[in-house]
Amino acid sequence: MTFHREGTATLTVVLVLAGAICFAAYSWLPAWAFYALALGCLVMVGLIVNFFRMPSRTIGSQRLEDVLCPSDGKVVVIEKVQETEWFKDERIQVSIFMSPLNVHAQWSPMAGRVLAARHHPGKYLVAWHPKSSTENERTTHVIEGKHGTVLFRQIAGAVARRICWYLKEGDQLTHGDEVGFIKFGSRIDVFLPLDSEICVEMNQDVVGRETMLARLKSS
Numbered sequence: 001m002t003f004h005r006e007g008t009a010t011l012t013v014v015l016v017l018a019g020a021i022c023f024a025a026y027s028w029l030p031a032w033a034f035y036a037l038a039l040g041c042l043v044m045v046g047l048i049v050n051f052f053r054m055p056s057r058t059i060g061s062q063r064l065e066d067v068l069c070p071s072d073g074k075v076v077v078i079e080k081v082q083e084t085e086w087f088k089d090e091r092i093q094v095s096i097f098m099s100p101l102n103v104h105a106q107w108s109p110m111a112g113r114v115l116a117a118r119h120h121p122g123k124y125l126v127a128w129h130p131k132s133s134t135e136n137e138r139t140t141h142v143i144e145g146k147h148g149t150v151l152f153r154q155i156a157g158a159v160a161r162r163i164c165w166y167l168k169e170g171d172q173l174t175h176g177d178e179v180g181f182i183k184f185g186s187r188i189d190v191f192l193p194l195d196s197e198i199c200v201e202m203n204q205d206v207v208g209r210e211t212m213l214a215r216l217k218s219s
Contacts, residue, residue, distance in 0.1 A: 004105060006164055006181045007052025014048050054105060059176040060210040062111070065147040067196070067214040068175055069206040070109045071188045072102040078202055083191045086116060086142050086151055091191040092198065094213060096206060098186050107209040108177040109152060109190065110216075112145030117167040139165050139180070143173060147216040151191040154182050176209045193217070 003011070018041035025034040060068050077095035098104060118140045137156040142149060154163050165180040173179070190213060192198075197215040200206060206213070 001056065002054045003049065004052045004054040004181060006183065007048065010183075011045075011048050011052065014045055018042075018045055051100060051104065053103060055103060057176075057207070057209045060212055062175045064111055064145060065216045065218050066175070066212060067109045067150060067190070067192065067216060068107070069096060069200070069208050069211040069213045070152055070179070070190065071096055071098060071104070071106045071206075071208040073098040073188070073206060073208075075200050075202055075204045075206060076187075077189075078198060078200070080194070081191075083151065085140055087149075087191065090194060091151075092194060092196055092214075094190045094192065094198065094200065096188045096190075098182070098188070103208065104182050104186065105178060105208065106154060106180040106182070106188065108143065108173040108175060108179050109213060110143055110145045110150055111174045112143040112149075112172075114141065114167050114169055114171040114173065115144050115149070116140055116142040116151075117165065117169050117171075119163070119165065137163060139163055141165070141167055141179065145216070147218055148193045148196075150193075150216075153189045154180055155187045155189060156182065190214075 021041055022038050025037040073096040075094065076097045077093055079093055080090055081093045083089065083091045120138050139154045140151065142151045154165065156163055162183045163180065167179050192214050193216060195217045199212040199214055
């Protein structure tokens with residue numbers, strides 16, 4: 001378990017703020033108030049450390065037809081939809097909602113070449129809102145593998161106001177490569193070919209980099 005680099009600035013600010021609050025409380029407030037504020041600051045620092053934790057994980061599968069979950073969270077959508085940005089045809093959409101308690105790093109769901117890596121500014125609707133997939137701040141990443149092409153989006157939520165992504169077009173990925181991070185609550189949408197075998201169920205808790213999301217039809 002390590003601390004993710006995206007949290008360094010946030011943790012620094014929180015530690016400085018917590019230190020200033022505790023110093024002021026120790027200098028000017030009664031002992032009980034100092035202890036209460038110190039406890040509150042300790043909880044705040046603990047929450048930040050927990051949010052930006054980066055666990056060590058084994059890769060769930062490295063078979064070229066297998067698609068892994070790109071993030072932690074809960075499966076909230078499995079349905080056929082019309083994907084209008086890249087494929088412009090019908091796909092199976094699987095959406096994973098991340099609560100503030102989940103690990104918020106993202107990993108490559110499959111091995112292949114990055115065809116697209118785009119960022120779209122937008123709104124900050126709650127992550128489970130139906131229009132968040134097309135109106136919120138988001139990224140679009142398209143990976144072409146040996147057995148098919150998969151699109152996945154990082155979507156900001158009402159609290160999440162910063163998406164970090166590390167991909168660029170032409171990159172070659174393997175299963176489980178780190179590809180991004182979303183600060184605070186958010187969502188991931190994955191768009192799969194219609195003949196994919198879906199390996200998750202609605203309301204299932206999944207683990208990024210480990211849980212099998214789907215299996216592409218072998219070509």
